[in-house]
Amino acid sequence: PFDLSADTDKLAALRFKAYLDIETQWESLEIWVSYLDQVNGVPVPKQEKIWEKSDIKDMPVTDYKKVIDKSIDLSSFNAKTNVRLKLVFDSGDAKGNENYEGIFLDDLVVQETCK
Numbered sequence: 001p002f003d004l005s006a007d008t009d010k011l012a013a014l015r016f017k018a019y020l021d022i023e024t025q026w027e028s029l030e031i032w033v034s035y036l037d038q039v040n041g042v043p044v045p046k047q048e049k050i051w052e053k054s055d056i057k058d059m060p061v062t063d064y065k066k067v068i069d070k071s072i073d074l075s076s077f078n079a080k081t082n083v084r085l086k087l088v089f090d091s092g093d094a095k096g097n098e099n100y101e102g103i104f105l106d107d108l109v110v111q112e113t114c115k
Helices: none
Strands: 010-021 028-039 042-052 068-073 081-090 102-114
Touching: 042 081, 081 102
Parallel strands: none
Antiparallel strands: 010 068, 010 102, 028 042, 028 081
């Protein structure tokens, strides 16, 4: 887990490289963030989906089978503590998977920068 700065002059982002060779209609990739929020001074665990492969405008099929750079804004989680990222891949079913290599993610970095 990690904490993000409360400094509103900072931007936070998850950056990574992605290679997708998957079925375009069935398989999915989601990225979730979980964190502790403060409600009346009491830490409350929360989680939100921050990205999914099915958002075709964000990762069009033309980007498949090549390494691309992705960046996802995490600034809305500034000042959150015990932040964790969860990557969820689902092939949908066992049919036709032998025809695809799958999803490869590399160089995952959470980075805070000044605005």
